[in-house]
Amino acid sequence: MRKTTKRAIFNPPNTLQDNSYTKLAVLAKGGSKLETTTAQLARKSSLMGQDLSGLGVKELQTLENQLEMSIRCIRTKKDQLMIDEIHELNRKVLQHHGSLIHQENMELYRKVNLIRQENAELYKKLYETGAENEANRDSTTPYNFAVIEEANTPARLELNPPSQQNDAEQTTPPKLGLQLHP
Structure with a gap:
């Protein structure tokens, strides 16, 4: 029993x-x-063409075809990644330009409103002087110009026919800047 205990301990x-x-x-x-x-390492050296001495024409042709397929796959993947990156950049550019276009539209809208206000003021001044134009309309000056008023339409100019005067005045038309020659 002692031997077993020593053996178990050591x-x-x-x-x-x-x-x-x-x-x-x-x-x-x-x-x-x-x-x-x-x-x-063997696969890498094979891919690099270092261990081709024992291959025949058929094996070399197969290896070449495999390499061409691998290159096509690599180029396709690279092209797809580049296309995705271009789309992302275009999206960012459009987003940035979209805000610029919005700002430009707001500025143009302000300018249009300013022009409308100026037009409204001009129409108001024009209509205030409308009574004076009515008085001038009945004047004795031949071929005078008058403004004809109509509600909600832009102002237009009209040539009034000469009033009935003696025949001597009517035979000589006024000289205008432009004349037509037959």
């Missing part, structure tokens, strides 16, 4: 087996990582 059961199992697991894990790294 060398617990299954300790040697547990240590060797742990060491094997670590080595297996390291070996697996090493295999993965080796495969990646």
